[in-house]
Amino acid sequence: MTSAQPLAKTASPPYYAVIFASRRTDGDRGYDQMAERMAALASQMPGFLGVESVRDVDGFGITVSYWESEDAIRQWKAHAEHQIAQRTGKAVWYTDYIVRIAKVQREYRRMPEQLRQRSTSAKPIEILPSKWF
Amino acid sequence: MTSAQPLAKTASPPYYAVIFASRRTDGDRGYDQMAERMAALASQMPGFLGVESVRDVDGFGITVSYWESEDAIRQWKAHAEHQIAQRTGKAVWYTDYIVRIAKVQREYRRMPEQLRQRSTSAKPIEILPSKWF
Numbered sequence: 236m237t238s239a240q241p242l243a244k245t246a247s248p249p250y251y252a253v254i255f256a257s258r259r260t261d262g263d264r265g266y267d268q269m270a271e272r273m274a275a276l277a278s279q280m281p282g283f284l285g286v287e288s289v290r291d292v293d294g295f296g297i298t299v300s301y302w303e304s305e306d307a308i309r310q311w312k313a314h315a316e317h318q319i320a321q322r323t324g325k326a327v328w329y330t331d332y333i334v335r336i337a338k339v340q341r342e343y344r345r346m347p348e349q350l351r352q353r354s355t356s357a358k359p360i361e362i363l364p365s366k367w368f
Numbered sequence: 369m370t371s372a373q374p375l376a377k378t379a380s381p382p383y384y385a386v387i388f389a390s391r392r393t394d395g396d397r398g399y400d401q402m403a404e405r406m407a408a409l410a411s412q413m414p415g416f417l418g419v420e421s422v423r424d425v426d427g428f429g430i431t432v433s434y435w436e437s438e439d440a441i442r443q444w445k446a447h448a449e450h451q452i453a454q455r456t457g458k459a460v461w462y463t464d465y466i467v468r469i470a471k472v473q474r475e476y477r478r479m480p481e482q483l484r485q486r487s488t489s490a491k492p493i494e495i496l497p498s499k500w501f
Contacts (some may be wrong), residue, residue, distance in 0.1 A: 237391050237392075237393070237394075237426075237427060237463050238391045238392075238424070238426035238427045238428035239426065240391075240426070240428045242389050242390075242391070242464060242465070242466050243389070243466075245466075245468075248468075252385075252387060252468065252470050254385060254387065254432055254470075254472075256375050256376070256420045256432070257375075258370050258371045258373075258375070259370075259371075260370070261370075287389045287428075287430055288430075289422050289423065289424045289428050289429060289430050290422065290424065291371070291422045291423065291424060292425070293370075293371035293372065293373070294370060294371045295371035295373045295420075295422050296422060297420055297421075297422050297430040297432060299387055299389070299430060299432075325478050329478060330370050330480070331375060331477070331478055331479045331480060332375070332477060332478050333375050333376075333378075333475060333476075333477040333479075334475060334476050334477065335378075335381075335385065335472045335474075335475040336472070336473055336474050336475065337385050337387075337470035337471055337472040337473060338470055338471050338473060339387075339468045339469070339470040340469055340470060340471060341468075341469050342466060342467060342468040342469065343466075343467050344464070344465060344466040344467065345458050345462060345464055345465050346464045346466075347463070347464060
């Protein structure tokens, strides 16, 4: 079964990526609920382009969110609710993590015609229901 | 249980990231064996800095490999065995994927003292046994 999560439909480079690699502590401890809330919040931020996120059964996760500008990234990082989530992440949810801010310079993709047609009829930005950070 | 996969111990920016997001087709079809071989090969390439990789049970995967320069990325992309893997990926393993080449400009991290000490005593680059592309 192909994953229901779509690849992020970003436009042509340049744009910016926030690469967030992390390892979870044991147990949920409010993580899922906060992640769902953050996904909803981020998608409403100016300059948000999309997100791809995955975590395996051992708790290793990578989330890449895409943004129009560095300023959009700064605004999202400074958002009050997101600040609380970041502090809780440090204290409770993650054993360790690295956030890397990068400028996407070029890209290439394979997207079969069937998927391409499906994607043009869908709304341009689709976000995950939860667990994306 | 914390994941056994370490975060990639990259040095200070700038350096480059290849962000590979993909969705697998059903079944292994030689994927695991090729992935293991590619991980071993890549780690021997000049300019390779490290890799982080995760795929969930639904087949959605993100692999981010880190490189010293764009030239190092080009050399790895052009490697003969890797070229075969790329072609097989298009034909057999992936329903769709996007590769994004990005320049990492800054980073911040949480790595507790205990993990920090462990990491300095380990060899600087650790790669995954398999499934990293």
